[in-house]
Amino acid sequence: MIDEYSFRIRRVVQWTMFVIAGSILGWGFTSPHYQPWFAGLGLGTTIGLISAVFTAWKVHKVGEVAIQHQGKKKQVSLGMPTRLALAVLATVITLQYSEIFHIATMVIGLMIPSIIALVDALLYNLLHSHTDEGGE
Amino acid sequence: MSGILAAAIAVGLAAIGAGIGNGLIVGNTVSSIARQPELRGTLQTTMFIGIGLVEAIPIIAVVIAFMALGSGA
Helix, strand or coil, X not given: CHHHHHHHHHHHHHHHHHHHHHHHHHHHHCXXXXXXXXXXXXXXXXXXXXXXXHHHXXXXXXXXXXXXXXXXXCCCCCCHHHHHHXXXXXXXXXXXXXXXXXXXHHHHHHHHHHHHHHHHHHHHHHHHHCCCCCCC | CHHXXXXXXXXXXXXXXXXXXXXXXXXXHHHHHHHCHHHHHHHHHHHHHXXXXXXXXXXXXXXHHHHHHHHCC
């Protein structure tokens, strides 16, 4: 069961890295007019990927605590301040070097791992709902 | 001065929504995992997607807050 979780997180990471590769290609092969857009997208997606991997690790930790520490008190957090601080870091870099990075595409890049996870889950459910017929 | 106020209101209001949403997601997932440990992988994936979607708004709010702070109004 836990393998399925790792497998799906790995797929989200893989597709996010494809987006980063695409933005680097876009940065390298387009005219200087479009380069800040792709640079912002690359920066946002990279920080979004770090944030998504951190979330996945924290969610795994919460699941472990829910199983192993039943009935006992154990504090775990989801690391929301860390994720917000990562977003602040990306914003500060973008505002500091605004001629290199475009802020709108940076924000879009920050959201890309979440969107990929959602689309991946929708596709996974669509593809697997046909094989699981005969349930309730 | 108004830039600082705008940043504080944006981050504060977004954090309220994210706090309530994250609390509901984590609470329900933990009780579900405790009830059915064999479904842990599926439940954790749903929790990951839920947290990602809930935290989209505070992250955008933080970016807007820092833009308002940086504008120096």
